[in-house]
Amino acid sequence: xLRSLLSALAVLSLLALPAAAHAGDDAKKEDKSKGGKxxxxxxxxxxxxxxxxxxxxxxxxxxxxxxxxxxxxxxxxSTVNDVVAIRGKVTVEAGARVSGDVTAINxxxxxxxxxxxxGDVTAIGxxxxxxxxxxxxGDKNQLSININGEEFFKKIVGAALSGxxxxxxxxxxxxx
Numbered sequence: 001x002l003r004s005l006l007s008a009l010a011v012l013s014l015l016a017l018p019a020a021a022h023a024g025d026d027a028k029k030e031d032k033s034k035g036g037k038x039x040x041x042x043x044x045x046x047x048x049x050x051x052x053x054x055x056x057x058x059x060x061x062x063x064x065x066x067x068x069x070x071x072x073x074x075x076x077x078s079t080v081n082d083v084v085a086i087r088g089k090v091t092v093e094a095g096a097r098v099s100g101d102v103t104a105i106n107x108x109x110x111x112x113x114x115x116x117x118x119g120d121v122t123a124i125g126x127x128x129x130x131x132x133x134x135x136x137x138g139d140k141n142q143l144s145i146n147i148n149g150e151e152f153f154k155k156i157v158g159a160a161l162s163g164x165x166x167x168x169x170x171x172x173x174x175x176x
Contacts, residue, residue: 053088056080056096064100071107074098074115082119089126092117092134101138111136 045063047054054067058077065072065080071088074080076095083090083098089107092098094114101119102109108126111117113133120138121128128140 043063047056047062047065048068049066049070050068051070052067053071053073054065055073055075056062056065056078057075062078062080064082064084065074066084066086067088068086069088070085072083072085072090074083074090074092074096076093079097079099081098082100082102083092084103085105085107087106088104089110090102090104091110092102092112092115094112097116097118099118101122102111102117103122103124104126106125107123109121109123109128109130111121111128111130111134113131115131116135116137118137120141121130121136122139122141122143124143126142126144128142130136130140
C-alpha cells in the first residue's frame with residue numbers, strides 16, 4: 001500500500017508541473033471532459049477513513065491503515081502492517097508495533113518511547129519526531145520543498161484531493 005501511495009504522490013506531482021509548463025500550448029491541452037480517476041485500492045483487513053481520525057487499538061485486526069484529512073493513532077498493544085496519513089499526523093504510541101512502514105504526507109510522524117517500527121518512517125511535507133527509546137529498523141526520511149514560501153507537497157496534494165488540480169482527479173476507493 002505504501003509504495004502505491006508514494007507512486008500516486010509522484011504522479012500527482014508530475015501532473016502539476018507539465019500543466020503549468022504547457023498552459024499556453026493549445027496543441028498539448030487535454031480534453032478536460034474525460035476526467036481522471038485517482039484510485040486507492042483497499043483489501044480486507046485494511047482501515048481507511050476520510051475526514052476523520054483513525055484510531056487503532058489492540059482489539060482491531062488491521063493489515064494497513066490510511067487516513068485522508070485525518071490523523072492515525074496506533075495505540076499500545078496494536079500491530080499494523082503499513083500506516084499512512086495524507087494531510088494528517090501519524091502517532092505510534094509506546095508499546096505499539098508497525099511491522100511495515102509509516103508515512104505522513106503533509107503531516108508529521110510522532111513515535112513515542114517504546115514504539116517499534118520494523119520498516120521505514122517517512123514524512124513528506126512534515127517532520128519525523130521520534131522520542132528517545134523509539135525503535136526504527138529502517139530509514140528515517142523527511143522531505144519538504146518550499147517554493148515561493150509555499151510547501152510544494154501541501155499545495156499539490158491539497159489541490160489533488162480537492163479536485164482543483166489540472167487533471168480532474170477524482171478520489172475513489174475500490175476493494176480488491
